[in-house]
Amino acid sequence: MKSIKVLGTGCRNCETTAKLIEEVAAAKGAVIELEKVTDMAAILGYGVMSTPGVVIDGKVVHAGGIPDRKKIEGWL
Numbered sequence: 556m557k558s559i560k561v562l563g564t565g566c567r568n569c570e571t572t573a574k575l576i577e578e579v580a581a582a583k584g585a586v587i588e589l590e591k592v593t594d595m596a597a598i599l600g601y602g603v604m605s606t607p608g609v610v611i612d613g614k615v616v617h618a619g620g621i622p623d624r625k626k627i628e629g630w631l
Contacts, residue, residue, distance in 0.1 A: 556586045557631065562598045562608035562618075563591070569607040572621050576609070579624055585631040 559576060563569025573591055580587045592598060592610075601610055605619035611630055 556588055558588045558590070558612055559630075560590045560592050560610040562601060562603050562610060563593065563606035564595070565591075565593050566606065568621050572607040572609065575621065575624065576627055579627040580631055583628065583631055587631070 561569055561573040561576065563572070569591070573589060576587070577589060579585075580589075598606065598608065601608060601615050603615060603618045607617075607621065608615060608619075609617040609622065609630075616630055617626070
C-alpha cells in the first residue's frame with residue numbers, strides 16, 4: 556500500500572488532484588492510503604512552495620498544478 560498525501564489549502568486544484576489520484580488508483584486496482592494535508596506549516600515542512608503538492612511514501616513527487624493521468628499512473 557502506498558501512502559499518498561495531497562498538500563494544499565483545499566482549493567479546487569487540490570481537490571481535483573486528490574480525486575484524480577483516487578480514480579487512477581481504483582482503475583489500476585492499486586491500494587492507497589490518501590491523506591489531504593491543509594496545514595501550511597506541514598506543507599512548507601515538505602519544501603513545497605506551490606500547491607497542490609503530492610507526497611508518496613514520504614517523498615515529494617509533484618508540486619504546483621494538477622498532474623496528468625499518465626504521471627499519476629507512473630507513480631502507482
